[in-house]
Amino acid sequence: MDLVTPDIGLIFWTTLSFLILLFILGKFAWKPILNSVNDRETSILKALKEAENAREEMKNLTANNERILKDARIEREAMIKEARDIKVKMISDAKEEAKITADAIISQAQEAIKNEKKSAMADLKSQMASLSIEIAEKVVKEELSNKDKQLKLVEDMLNDSTLN
Amino acid sequence: MSLALLQEVATVSYGAFAAIGAGLAAIGGGIGIGKIGGAAMEAMARQPEMQGKLQGSAIVLIAFIEAVALFAVVVSFLAMSA
Amino acid sequence: MGTINYNHIKKLILGLFFVFAFSSLIAQEHQEETIKVEEFNITEMIMHHIGDSHNFHILDWNGHPLSISLPIILWTDNGLVTFMSNEFHHDEKGTVVVEKGNQRFTLFHGKIYYANDTKNSNGEYITLDYENHPKNLKVIDLSITKNVFSMFLSIIVLIILFLAAARSYKKSNNNMPSGIAKFIEPIIIFIRDEVAIPNIGEHKYRKYMPFLLTIFFFIWLNNIFGLIPFFPFSSNLSGNIGFTFTLALLTFIITTVVAKKNYWKHIFWMPGLPVPMKIFLAPIEFIGMFVKPIALMIRLFANITAGHVIVLSLISLIFILKTVWISPASVIFTVFISVIEILVVAIQAYIFTMLSALYFGQALEEEH
Numbered sequence: 214m215d216l217v218t219p220d221i222g223l224i225f226w227t228t229l230s231f232l233i234l235l236f237i238l239g240k241f242a243w244k245p246i247l248n249s250v251n252d253r254e255t256s257i258l259k260a261l262k263e264a265e266n267a268r269e270e271m272k273n274l275t276a277n278n279e280r281i282l283k284d285a286r287i288e289r290e291a292m293i294k295e296a297r298d299i300k301v302k303m304i305s306d307a308k309e310e311a312k313i314t315a316d317a318i319i320s321q322a323q324e325a326i327k328n329e330k331k332s333a334m335a336d337l338k339s340q341m342a343s344l345s346i347e348i349a350e351k352v353v354k355e356e357l358s359n360k361d362k363q364l365k366l367v368e369d370m371l372n373d374s375t376l377n
Numbered sequence: 378m379s380l381a382l383l384q385e386v387a388t389v390s391y392g393a394f395a396a397i398g399a400g401l402a403a404i405g406g407g408i409g410i411g412k413i414g415g416a417a418m419e420a421m422a423r424q425p426e427m428q429g430k431l432q433g434s435a436i437v438l439i440a441f442i443e444a445v446a447l448f449a450v451v452v453s454f455l456a457m458s459a
Numbered sequence: 460m461g462t463i464n465y466n467h468i469k470k471l472i473l474g475l476f477f478v479f480a481f482s483s484l485i486a487q488e489h490q491e492e493t494i495k496v497e498e499f500n501i502t503e504m505i506m507h508h509i510g511d512s513h514n515f516h517i518l519d520w521n522g523h524p525l526s527i528s529l530p531i532i533l534w535t536d537n538g539l540v541t542f543m544s545n546e547f548h549h550d551e552k553g554t555v556v557v558e559k560g561n562q563r564f565t566l567f568h569g570k571i572y573y574a575n576d577t578k579n580s581n582g583e584y585i586t587l588d589y590e591n592h593p594k595n596l597k598v599i600d601l602s603i604t605k606n607v608f609s610m611f612l613s614i615i616v617l618i619i620l621f622l623a624a625a626r627s628y629k630k631s632n633n634n635m636p637s638g639i640a641k642f643i644e645p646i647i648i649f650i651r652d653e654v655a656i657p658n659i660g661e662h663k664y665r666k667y668m669p670f671l672l673t674i675f676f677f678i679w680l681n682n683i684f685g686l687i688p689f690f691p692f693s694s695n696l697s698g699n700i701g702f703t704f705t706l707a708l709l710t711f712i713i714t715t716v717v718a719k720k721n722y723w724k725h726i727f728w729m730p731g732l733p734v735p736m737k738i739f740l741a742p743i744e745f746i747g748m749f750v751k752p753i754a755l756m757i758r759l760f761a762n763i764t765a766g767h768v769i770v771l772s773l774i775s776l777i778f779i780l781k782t783v784w785i786s787p788a789s790v791i792f793t794v795f796i797s798v799i800e801i802l803v804v805a806i807q808a809y810i811f812t813m814l815s816a817l818y819f820g821q822a823l824e825e826e827h
Contacts, residue, residue, distance in 0.1 A: 217455065219701035219705075221600065222601045223606055223607065234618070239673070241621075433653060441754075447761040447762075
């Protein structure tokens, strides 16, 4: 059947034409067109990527700023807190010191009073001793002169001394 | 009588048989393509977002089925001329 | 093909629609002229229209055919012989002999034979066997026939179109398409993204792009040329088995040449199967290797030829029913079929490209 029998002439011309067409279009059409399309696509991809990067960077920058602000705020708060602590500490320290000083003064005064008292007592004791001796001297002297008088004297003396 | 009939049958051109063969091939191809088309449509209705992909593969599958029917047609052509 | 501008397609289809409506009318008139002369043989008319021819018939004018004669190139026993086809005086019955050198040729039903020395009782210089097939020797015919002429035309159009497109990229400084390239670029990207990359693979597709693009546009344009029913077009090139045979053969050659070890292994020693099964499958797969390109060849041939046959048959309805009143129905159906054919010719070009890419992809597949 003619319809399904390939013609040698047509096969020859088709092969020739197709190969020439493939060569010409491949070299002068497909190559530049595909290259252009590829170049454009890569440049678009690149631009997109760059935009993405820029956005990322921007985001980072904002985040950074926020972080710095936050840090500053935290630092300020810390500083205020520290200052407050120092203040409190200073006051309490001062109070403590004052108390210590006062205590020391008081104890010193007490010590002094004690000492004074001691010395006064010692003084008193020595005076009493000398007084007693004097009395005893006088008594002895009176005894020696008048018996009654001596007795009376002693009694008087004793009455006097109980007043002390 | 019977001999004459036999002779008549023998001289009948193969064209009619070829046409019947082509028709049978068309039935088979029609059923096959119909099934593919129906399934593809159903799939598209179920997943409209896959339409492009389904269309492409449906066309390729139809091409395969069609080739079988076309083979039969070509065989009929050859039989007709034999 | 969703990326192509919808409006463009609409305009294109509408334009072609009118062209078809108009041309169907022309075809009809021309056929009505011939009916007076002889009994109208529809099969012969259809076969003549979808077959090849040595001269390009444009139209009949007052019963005289107006046609362009094409050069005939013959590879004979004595070397190359060339002459114009009008030396046969439009004869296709083998009654006219052209003598070149000491060789005599005659044209019989579209084929050129060495002519007999004397004519037979019908005035033919041809000896026929009992089935009316000529017994004379055929000449190796490398003529520029109607189909070859149409192919050259399509090549010129393709080259002009795509070189213009390529130039428009060079002109623009940011690689943006302009003019015709704007229309072509989506198709090229479609072939790349939907045909080449999914079938061949991201890394290897580049090498096959020129072939796929060329074969797609070559088939598509010739299909469209076949649909246009007036002078420089109207040949049934892509519905000719010689043409599809050549393109399928090229696909087959490329597939076979680039095939990796894995491809051959899948044909002759299918992995992962028991040995008897392997032996059983080897011949099937081996035949399959040839069936694939043959299917490619027959698919394109049969689809395009069928389209032409349907259109011609619908027009022939007028002559089958012998009434002119059927012509509106004929024309409407013809227009309808022609619109479908516009879709079919694009799909056939796509399928040929797609399957070529699929076969390349199979051949290139590595073991995994």
